[in-house]
Amino acid sequence: MLKHLMKEVPLLVDATNRLTEPFLLVIVGEFNSGKSTVINALLGRRYLTEGVVPTTNEITLLCYSENESDKQERCERHPDEQFIICLSAPILKEMNLVDTPGTNVILQRQQRLTEEFVPRADLILFVLSSDRPLTESEVSFLLYTQQWKKKVVFVLNKMDLYRSTSELEEASSFIKENTKKILNSEDIGLYPVSARAALDAKLFALYYDGRNFEELLSNDPRWLASGFDELEKYLFSFLDGSTHAGSERLMLKLKTPMAIADRLLHSCEVSVKQxxxxxxxxxxxxxxxxxxxxxxxxxxxxxxxxxxxxxxxxxxxxxxxxxxxxxxxxxxxxxxxxxxxxxxxxxxxxxxxxxxxxxxxxxxxxxxxxxxxxxxxxxxxxxxxxxxxxxxxxxxxxxxxxxxxxxxxxxxxxxxxxxxxxxxxxxxxxxxxxxxxxxxxxxxxxxxxxxxxxxxxxxxxxxxxxxxxxxxxxxxxxxxxxxxxxxxxxxxxxxxxxxxxxxxxxxxxxxxxxxxxxxxxxxxxxxxxxxxxxxxxxxxxxxxxxxxxxxxxxxxxxxxxxxxxxxxxxxxxxxxxxx
Structure with a gap:
């Protein structure tokens, strides 16, 4: 496998230093934190089921489809309990999204699937719920990701539950202080959002007048208040190679197999030494x-x-x-x-x-x-x-x-x-x-x-x-x-x-x-x-x-x-x- 990774890394970049395969964004979080709503808001349509009970029981990989449709173009189920869904959402042209079971899901099979998929991620979008940020299972999962040195960006969903700006700032400070210790990093990205409000605004603009979608969305109070615009700008900046985030995206994409190779090499060295x-x-x-x-x-x-x-x-x-x-x-x-x-x-x-x-x-x-x-x-x-x-x-x-x-x-x-x-x-x-x-x-x-x-x-x-x-x-x-x-x-x-x-x-x-x-x-x-x-x-x-x-x-x-x-x-x- 190490030799395969060594061959794979150069193939990820073409002669112009452009990535040859989509960026892999993995969305994690406890059930009912709003992961599916965040994904739907990113996609601009309600593709995934939302609810107050666990709705994601398997790994779901979202890929781009050329055929424009309001529905799933193709859905395949692999033997390892992984779903592959093809959609026409523009964001999927250069970025594959992965919806995972909750970090607190009781079934060990689901947790194992999540933990096996995360090492392949280029970026982890960690969705926290405003009513219970940084639970025990979320902290454990964050600690798990550190063995792969993954870049994690936090989304504080349901921010409209806070009654004042001071409450939101207090919660944000709490999350940043604790995640700095957990991740051993000063660079913590945190985006408070209301994914439901952002999705409602996108759906309204799309169905009211799709030709003036951007104008309608920019004037919608729900969109302006959702805070989702900042999150999308950050994510979309990864798709632009001329930006600092785009360069970071390239580095993250290349470092992922290198990190895997590092870990495999270390494990091999320890094993062979023993x-x-x-x-x-x-x-x-x-x-x-x-x-x-x-x-x-x-x-x-x-x-x-x-x-x-x-x-x-x-x-x-x-x-x-x-x-x-x-x-x-x-x-x-x-x-x-x-x-x-x-x-x-x-x-x-x-x-x-x-x-x-x-x-x-x-x-x-x-x-x-x-x-x-x-x-x-x-x-x-x-x-x-x-x-x-x-x-x-x-x-x-x-x-x-x-x-x-x-x-x-x-x-x-x-x-x-x-x-x-x-x-x-x-x-x-x-x-x-x-x-x-x-x-x-x-x-x-x-x-x-x-x-x-x-x-x-x-x-x-x-x-x-x-x-x-x-x-x-x-x-x-x-x-x-x-x-x-x-x-x-x-x-x-x-x-x-x-x-x-x-x-x-x-x-x-x-x-x-x-x-x-x-x-x-x-x-x-x-x-x-x-x-x-x-x-x-x-x-x-x-x-x-x-x-x-x-x-x-x-x-x-x-x-x-x-x-x-x-x-x-x-x-x-x-x-x-x-x-």
């Missing part, structure tokens, strides 16, 4: 939603602590049992063990404790760990799937209108959230219970052989003797009879046992670290997949939000260009007035 702020916020919110995956990952990480503790607890329990078994196995009182490894050496077979380690301790612990880590892996997948669904619902609820069905999330997108490599499970699967049992046995063998392997039969027998003596004192006495080498060997036995325990601890702690690292890698892999998923599903929304911002920025730039063109057009209009 839309741009909302669009920018949408774009920021979508970006923030995408980056919030980091916060979700931190929350998920805190929830994995319990899972990791459970996994490490399984390793710790198995470690504690193996250490306990090492301690109970590597005792001097274990005569059979020392005898087996001491005499047979590397040729000896497996000891019963090896089977316990493999089948009763490490084997069940590995099985429990695999079960726990399988649940952990499934839990991670469920959590990321749940978070992914929440993101989809969030985007759909807030910005579903942004994208079309073509850009919706496809099923293959969900494959991103499928299970990963499950590294923690692989760590446990790669840990062999039989290999750990063999390592345990090897440590036992080395501890025994490292202690007793070089003593020989005599020294070994003496050493074994200490394991069956009932008291510590007897141990010491027996050792006194042993060779010096046997004493030294036996004294190293606790250190050998400690080394074996430390190796068990290192192996178990290493496995625990590997499991913990792998569980964290599984978590990182799951959160990376979630971030990738959110990035994929958010892309259509990000692109749509960015496109929306770019579109509104282009509109803003276009509005700025229109504003510059309007400024140039206002300069041109002002130059017409100066010339």
């Amino acid at each position: 839309e741009l702020e909302n669009a920018s916020q949408d774009w920021v919110s979508i970006k923030e939603a995408v980056t919030s995956v980091k916060e979700r990952a931190m929350k998920l990480e805190s929830e994995t602590i319990l899972w990791r503790k459970q996994a490490l607890s399984l390793v710790d329990k198995a470690k504690a049992r193996v250490i306990e078994l090492v301690e109970t196995t590597l005792q001097l009182s274990k005569v059979d063990l020392i005898s087996t490894y001491g005499f047979k050496g590397e040729r000896s077979g497996s000891i019963p404790a090896t089977s316990v380690v493999e089948n009763d301790i490490i084997g069940p612990a590995v099985s429990d760990a695999l079960g726990l880590l399988g649940e952990y892996s499934m839990w991670l997948q469920l959590q990321t799937a749940k978070e992914g669904k929440l993101y989809i619902e969030f985007f759909d609820q807030k910005w579903q209108a942004f994208i079309n069905e073509m850009n919706c999330v496809h099923l293959d997108t969900y494959l991103i959230l499928d299970k990963g490599d499950e590294q923690s499970i692989k760590v446990v699967e790669n840990f062999s219970a039989s290999a750990a049992a063999r390592l345990f046995e090897q440590e036992i063998r080395e501890a025994v052989l490292g202690t007793f392997g070089g003593l020989g039969a005599a020294g070994l027998s003496a050493s074994l003797l200490t394991s069956v003596l009932p008291t510590t004192l007897e141990d010491l006495l027996a050792l006194a009879f042993c060779s010096a080498g046997g004493f030294l060997a036996i004294s190293n036995f606790p250190a050998r046992r400690k080394e074996a325990i430390e190796k068990v601890r290192r192996v178990a702690d290493g496995l625990a670290r590997d499991i913990d690292d792998a569980m964290q890698k599984d978590l990182a892999q799951a959160t990376d997949k979630l971030a990738q998923f959110v990035e994929v599903i958010s892309k259509p929304y990000q692109d749509a939000a960015q496109d929306n911002v770019n579109r509104l920025l282009e509109i803003q730039e276009e509005l700025g260009s229109i504003e510059q063109k309007m400024w140039a057009m206002k300069v041109r209009i002002q130059s017409l007035n100066d010339s």
Whole structure:
């Protein structure tokens, strides 16, 4: 519409600065203020119905007709409840008149029609009744017209109701003082008239002798007393381009579409600015939603602590049992063990404790760990799937209108959230219970052989003797009879046992670290997949939000260009007035 108005304004003036279409005069006022009588007096005939009840229920546009007739030439009713009436009244050649419903009409439809038509007016003739000037509805309507900066001329009708000139002057002063405040203007045009007396005088002159109409009218006391002559001179001066009022008419005619354009432009700028702020916020919110995956990952990480503790607890329990078994196995009182490894050496077979380690301790612990880590892996997948669904619902609820069905999330997108490599499970699967049992046995063998392997039969027998003596004192006495080498060997036995325990601890702690690292890698892999998923599903929304911002920025730039063109057009209009 703005572009249409920009094209329309230059077409309103021809090469000689003459208006190319009639001036639009809109008559408003409360019902029974005498609007229809004022219009009939301007037209010179009683075309419109007059009365003491509301008689104008629709907008009525009065246009000129070439065919001279005392009656309406043509009457058309438009779907928007607007009447168009064609008359042969001379004033309508260059000035269209609009009769409107009263400002105080109860029906909102009629008031809406009036308020929609007024913005198109070039001049508003506001008819006030002498018995109730400036009612509440009239003040409200005047305030409404100010948003369009319309020029308003007041007609104080029924002035013959005042009993003296002083009463008329008092009423006129009251109206001027108050309308100056309402319109915020010192230039207030007020014309006290008696439209009925003016109409009666015109009708008498017309029917008595139409050829001498002007002479009869100028000598009629009713016309002279009506005050209508001053009002008509003011209005007709608008039709004369050589007069100051004629120049004002040209300016008013051109300023009307400019005022409409100004208001539309301002409304567009405010609307686009707000839309741009909302669009920018949408774009920021979508970006923030995408980056919030980091916060979700931190929350998920805190929830994995319990899972990791459970996994490490399984390793710790198995470690504690193996250490306990090492301690109970590597005792001097274990005569059979020392005898087996001491005499047979590397040729000896497996000891019963090896089977316990493999089948009763490490084997069940590995099985429990695999079960726990399988649940952990499934839990991670469920959590990321749940978070992914929440993101989809969030985007759909807030910005579903942004994208079309073509850009919706496809099923293959969900494959991103499928299970990963499950590294923690692989760590446990790669840990062999039989290999750990063999390592345990090897440590036992080395501890025994490292202690007793070089003593020989005599020294070994003496050493074994200490394991069956009932008291510590007897141990010491027996050792006194042993060779010096046997004493030294036996004294190293606790250190050998400690080394074996430390190796068990290192192996178990290493496995625990590997499991913990792998569980964290599984978590990182799951959160990376979630971030990738959110990035994929958010892309259509990000692109749509960015496109929306770019579109509104282009509109803003276009509005700025229109504003510059309007400024140039206002300069041109002002130059017409100066010339």
